[in-house]
Amino acid sequence: MIEVERVMTLDHPLRDVVGFLADFSNAELWDPGTITCDRVGTGGLSVGCEWRNVSEFRGRRTELLYRLVRFDADHLTFVGHNKTATSTDDMRFEEHDGRTRLTYRARIEFNGLARLATPLLKREFDRLGDEVSERLPQAVDRALRVPPSGGGHPQ
Template sequence: MISVERVMVVRRPLAEFVAYLEDFARAEEWDPGTVRCVRLDDGPVRPGAVWRNTSRFRGRETELEYQLAVREPARLVFVGENRTVYATDDLRFTDEGTATRLTYRASLAFKGFARLAEPFLRAEFERLGDAVAARLPRAAEAHHA
């Protein structure tokens, strides 16, 4: 498994920041690897909500179906899957007054023969983690509810 963790402070109150990130379709705004992210169901965002995320990695596009698994006042967990990988995005929030500290952990567990590529992909996922840490705060701070 490959896990990448980044900590960032965003100048948004906790509840507003969580509300921004709970709609995974906004990954198009803050995740440089996401090409498209479309909600597959409707109604309020709640545990069980589903999105199709199309990402570009190493020049190839891949789709994962993500589900909101945990929705708490200070935590969101999205789990995704396709035929080669399980993905988990675990977001934990800490109130810092007018700002919020986010601990963002992305984990990928490859299936079958794809596991053999893990050692070769780790550095690229670290770079992607750095790009998310640079882009996510700007996207969240620029978004107006």
């Protein structure tokens, strides 16, 4: 099993950050490996919602079906499966003075023969964790940016 953890501070209220990240389709904007992430089904976001995620890792594409397994005001957990691996994205949130502290933990467990590659892949996943910690705050900023008042023109 490989586990990567990063802590980020986002300049937005917790409720807004959780709302953005609860829609796993937005992984296209913040996860460097994600090529597409499409919601399966319709309706509001709740535990049990699923997304079909196509990612590229080390030049190979893979598809996982992710499910939202925990949806609390301060905690989200998504679990993705395919025949090769189980991937868990766990996000815990704390609000301080209108800003949000996000503890992001990604865990991947390989199945079968793929498990043998686990020690060799740790460095790659650490690098991806670093990229997430750069891209995720930028994606949140772009998504939650409030347009300036007065018709959108700077004063």
